[in-house]
Amino acid sequence: MKDQALWERIEAHPMPEGFVELLVARTGWPRDRAEAAVAEYRRLAYLVARVKTARQVPSKVVEQVWRLHGEDRAAYARFCGEALGRDWHLPDGPFPRRSGRDMELTLKAYAREFGETAPARIWPDPNxxxxxxxxxxxxxxxxxxxxxxxxxxxxxxxxxxxxxxxxxxxRGSVEAGDHWWYLPGGDAGFDGGDSGGGCD
Known part of the structure; x- marks a missing residue:
């Protein structure tokens, strides 16, 4: 992991009170899956904060955690400011770039940063x-x-x-060592933009 201090801030930052219970109630997931999804959401947040111009794509499971977190605007703003140190805007509507190259590169970045492949239960194969x-x-x-x-x-x-x-x-293997896919800043959902609920 290249930025241990960033990861420690993200990992230690509290989710809103009763967050996992609310996630279980909304999704019908068992508690262990909800807890695993929150942990993977934190990992996506790390990837997003680590390289500000890199596009990182959530799985459907991680997106559900992200959307629920974004509903508590004050808690989400604190998370962005205190843990991530940047804005992280959640796009309105369904996430548009979940399959193909974007997701492959997200999974490769995950493997590179965390030294293991993303769990298939939370991050299914995009292809x-x-x-x-x-x-x-x-x-x-x-x-x-x-x-x-x-x-x-x-x-x-x-x-x-x-x-x-x-x-x-x-086989579930995403090889580490590939490159990041860089996009200009301001891409909605990552570096700002006017796409709705984000850290202000």
């Missing part, structure tokens, strides 16, 4: 649907090839390749 679609297409192509050639070899090869694609995607 899982795409990978499953490709695997399905390969399996269908193998079956079609078997029908066309009256041989089992294409269907076996297609099935094996499809299984490999799925297996590689489920």
């Amino acid at each position: 899982r649907r795409l990978r499953l679609g490709i695997a399905g297409a390969v399996a269908v192509a193998g079956a079609a090839g078997s029908l066309a050639t009256v041989s089992v070899l294409p269907v076996v090869a297609g099935g094996a390749l499809a299984a490999l694609i799925v297996w590689l995607g489920n």
